[in-house]
Amino acid sequence: MLLMGDEKMGRKTSFFTGFPGFIASKIIERLMIEEPGMQFILLVQASQLEKAEHQIQTLCQKLFQPPDRFTLIAGDITMPNLGMEEGLLSTLRTDITHVFHLAAIYDLAVPREAAYRVNVEGTRNVNDWCLQLEHIERYIYFSTAYVSGKRTGRIFESELSCGQAFKNFYESTKYEAEALVQAVRSRLPVTIIRPAIVMGDSKTGETDKFDGPYFIMRFLDKFARLPIPYLGKGEGPFNLVPVDYIVEAACFLAMDPIGENKVYHLTDPEPYQAKEVYRLICEALTGKAPRYTVSPSAVASLLAVPAFRRWVMVEKETINYFLLETEYDCSQALKDLQGTGITCPDFADYISIAVRFYKEHRQDHNRTIQIH
Incomplete structure (x- = not known):
């Protein structure tokens, strides 16, 4: 009105x-x-x-x-x-x-x-x-x-x-x-x-689309019964x-x-390394940790094949974000939010909630990103 x-x-x-x-x-x-x-x-x-x-x-x-x-x-x-x-x-x-x-x-x-x-x-x-x-x-x-x-x-x-x-x-x-x-x-x-x-809500896990880090969960879904690899060294921060x-x-x-x-x-003022993010998601989703390492370029080559990326339901551009060596300074945000009680939750504290929501809704086509 x-x-x-x-x-x-x-x-x-x-x-x-x-x-x-x-x-x-x-x-x-x-x-x-x-x-x-x-x-x-x-x-x-x-x-x-x-x-x-x-x-x-x-x-x-x-x-x-x-x-x-x-x-x-x-x-x-x-x-x-x-x-x-x-x-x-x-x-x-x-x-x-x-x-x-x-x-x-x-x-x-x-x-x-x-x-x-x-x-x-x-x-x-x-x-x-x-x-x-x-x-x-x-x-x-x-x-x-x-x-x-x-x-x-x-x-x-x-x-x-x-x-x-x-x-x-x-x-x-x-x-x-x-x-x-x-x-x-x-x-x-x-x-x-x-x-x-x-990511989804840190308290409920709610999200409307399984994209971004949820592509990792899609990927792991396909290989959960096999020994799971790390995707490269993953030493950079994954925010x-x-x-x-x-x-x-x-x-x-x-x-x-x-x-x-x-x-x-x-942004997260204290982000985990990409390797740690991957491990935490893997353990929450499959109950086991990665055991060996494969080259990100090898995974990128597989994701360049349309049939493969549609099967794993992962966009090929996703792999680039595991290779970032970038730190986002958020000093202005932290300064202006000081005293409000508004802080960024620790990823390790809510990943199990995110995974639970994903498991409950992973068959929901409305939350699925179409992969070409």
Whole structure:
């Protein structure tokens, strides 16, 4: 329900892209509690409207909230003015105080054209839309820690363009998109969130897609009865964060004045080595530890064969993230979250919960990533 006249004075109204996606839904759920007067305007692709309506009903029933806190708008970030009808624009320009831009293609194997259209052109359109808003208090853009591409060593939150190459089109287009957002920081109150690889909820294990580290579980499923190998030395850090940490931290940094004009690595400040992550997943899933080591290049060669990667249900681009020699400095995030009680859980403390959820839902096709 759009607010009119005096009703909207002093009222916060958030505008979301990326709903009914998992992280957007979780952020909205938290804000419904923490910001009881906030209205939510959700830009949704026409094909997702039915799913979005069901998700809103679920949230409202769960939290005993009235559905009139929500307005669903059919639109498309790849179009000027986000594909919204002209009649809405004047009202929205005066209502919206917070914009959360999460819509993106996150697939590591995405072709460049599709990734560029959504991630780059879409973000350019969201930027242009935000610049029209009369009362915007914060523009929260969800980037990724992996805009660092193939860089090695310590990566700081203040860094972006360092001449880096990229491992895939997901990374390169998210880099280009963040560069566009960085360019409007002088004209908009921006907060940029760069998560590491996102796991399910640390308390429940809940996730909507079995991608990222869950590809390891898919891989191990196929070989659980055999002696299991390590994938190379795995001496570099493998940075994983549970979604509840991302949600809690992002909501605080988005709504508190401290987060304005900041870039945050929402990464694990003490990540495990890739080898240890693999061992912990293996032990939780199969009950046994890896016993020998194979070359990552050998695994990469197998994953280059379409029939093999479809059989193991693993994207070939995944192997690159086991070879990273990159440390993400998150000093700004730790400083600004100090005293809030919001901290990144230890991977070893929640991996068994993640594995249990995976085992219970691994046959759910809605959580399965299509492998080409």
